[in-house]
Amino acid sequence: MKQWKLLALGCALLALTGCASMDSTIQVDSDFSGKWEAQLHIPESLSKSDIESGFDGSVSKIINDHKHIDDDSFEEKQNKEKESLKQFSAKHIKLEAIDSNGTVLPNQVEARSEHWKITASFSDESELTNSYRILYGAIDRPEALHIIYPYGEESNAYMFNMGRSYGTTTITLDGDIKTDFKTDGVVNGNTITFEKDKNIRFVFLKASHTIRNVMIGVVIFGVLVVAYILWRKRG
Amino acid sequence: MNMKKYMLIILGVIMMGLAFTGCTSDTSVGDNLDLSGTWYHYNPPYEDNGYNSGVVYKITFEKVSDHVYKMTESKFYMRNVYAKHQLINEKEYGTDHARITALDIAKGPNKNGVLPIYDDAYEWVPYYDEIKEEALLTVRDGKAYDGVFGATHTIKKENGKLMLVSDKDSNSIMYKTDDSFFTVANEQEAANIKKKVDIDNAKQPNEAYQIRNITFTVKESDKKVYAHSN
Numbered sequence: 302m303k304q305w306k307l308l309a310l311g312c313a314l315l316a317l318t319g320c321a322s323m324d325s326t327i328q329v330d331s332d333f334s335g336k337w338e339a340q341l342h343i344p345e346s347l348s349k350s351d352i353e354s355g356f357d358g359s360v361s362k363i364i365n366d367h368k369h370i371d372d373d374s375f376e377e378k379q380n381k382e383k384e385s386l387k388q389f390s391a392k393h394i395k396l397e398a399i400d401s402n403g404t405v406l407p408n409q410v411e412a413r414s415e416h417w418k419i420t421a422s423f424s425d426e427s428e429l430t431n432s433y434r435i436l437y438g439a440i441d442r443p444e445a446l447h448i449i450y451p452y453g454e455e456s457n458a459y460m461f462n463m464g465r466s467y468g469t470t471t472i473t474l475d476g477d478i479k480t481d482f483k484t485d486g487v488v489n490g491n492t493i494t495f496e497k498d499k500n501i502r503f504v505f506l507k508a509s510h511t512i513r514n515v516m517i518g519v520v521i522f523g524v525l526v527v528a529y530i531l532w533r534k535r536g
Numbered sequence: 537m538n539m540k541k542y543m544l545i546i547l548g549v550i551m552m553g554l555a556f557t558g559c560t561s562d563t564s565v566g567d568n569l570d571l572s573g574t575w576y577h578y579n580p581p582y583e584d585n586g587y588n589s590g591v592v593y594k595i596t597f598e599k600v601s602d603h604v605y606k607m608t609e610s611k612f613y614m615r616n617v618y619a620k621h622q623l624i625n626e627k628e629y630g631t632d633h634a635r636i637t638a639l640d641i642a643k644g645p646n647k648n649g650v651l652p653i654y655d656d657a658y659e660w661v662p663y664y665d666e667i668k669e670e671a672l673l674t675v676r677d678g679k680a681y682d683g684v685f686g687a688t689h690t691i692k693k694e695n696g697k698l699m700l701v702s703d704k705d706s707n708s709i710m711y712k713t714d715d716s717f718f719t720v721a722n723e724q725e726a727a728n729i730k731k732k733v734d735i736d737n738a739k740q741p742n743e744a745y746q747i748r749n750i751t752f753t754v755k756e757s758d759k760k761v762y763a764h765s766n
Contacts, residue, residue, distance in 0.1 A: 369580040370588070370728050370735075446704055447686035451676040454601045462686055 322497060324468035331475040331508045333449055337421040337432055346413040352396060389431045395420045433463060452504055463501035470495045479504040569691060569698060571675065572599040576717035577710040580728050588732050589615040590725045592660060597673055607671040613660035615725065620657040624748060643743040653746045659755040663763040718754055726750040
């Protein structure tokens, strides 16, 4: 067990060891808010505290930057970022022990399991990136500053980039996935699926909702004009 | 009904509608600037490296379309390990000093407490990054987005010179310029070498030495050396 705990500490939720896997379903809306649900499968039963220590280790590992000569604020910046990620993890990421059928086990404090359900919510792109950095460790890509970022000439075109998939990863977006961009994923409508170890990287066009917004604008315009006319008549 | 008031209401609602639909212009200052050309960045040495060299990055972008640039070359320069050290106080320090290190310079005070003082000469040696996949830079709303890692930079202009300031670290800046950038990089690298010597001297007074002047030359070659060649 100690050995496993050490692995967890150094290996970002064990998924990086290759002997564990994490299947994910990620839903992203047009404002880049959404939800990330994942099932972590590890080859040996662990308790919640073991897994959480992995979180802490993961956070330390992903901020393992180097200090430039004479950078006096280095430690302060590092500690601030670690604390920020830990607080984000506590607020937005939920961890539950489940059985092989996906049923949540009773007494989560003492439960030990090979199967774990992770749920993360995010309200914008930066929170999605935080979730990714914590769940994926981001060791392969220390410069992973963004998961979603503008890409190409079209003003609503974005790159979605998470690097190597730690399990089957299904991403559903409010928009259109560009099929002319070469990707490892299998596209089905606005959903794209990547098998384990494939490179999660694709381009999509964010839904614009222009017609809906024009309709809202027209309705507001009508209401304002009617209200003004009524107000003038009463006066 | 006053026609002028109606017109103002209509104008206000149209503006609100445009804001809703996102039809307002998303072009900011940075979007109109030409980012094609050569960009330079100096990265100071790390404290925990065995060999403490700063790095000068030189990246070339070519314009593809209004908001997109393609990286056509990426290279970086590192200071060569074997500097030429010239002992300038040989008379006071002496030549028969026993402390000879792997890099063949004498360190530490002599019997009279005199430290060796050197003039150092370094070369910046270039290494190329192999561009295996298309590396695009997308410009939108005054920011530049690296297509490979998603690194984000704010486009700024200072004293007529274009800069890309990293959103992660505001001290990390790329400048659109030419090889004259090495003058700035040389000054910073020299200062950092001296700082490192001070740190090392404080840790190991018996190995202490001083540096008076540091000079640099850029070593270019027709043969490209790749940083991660297979």
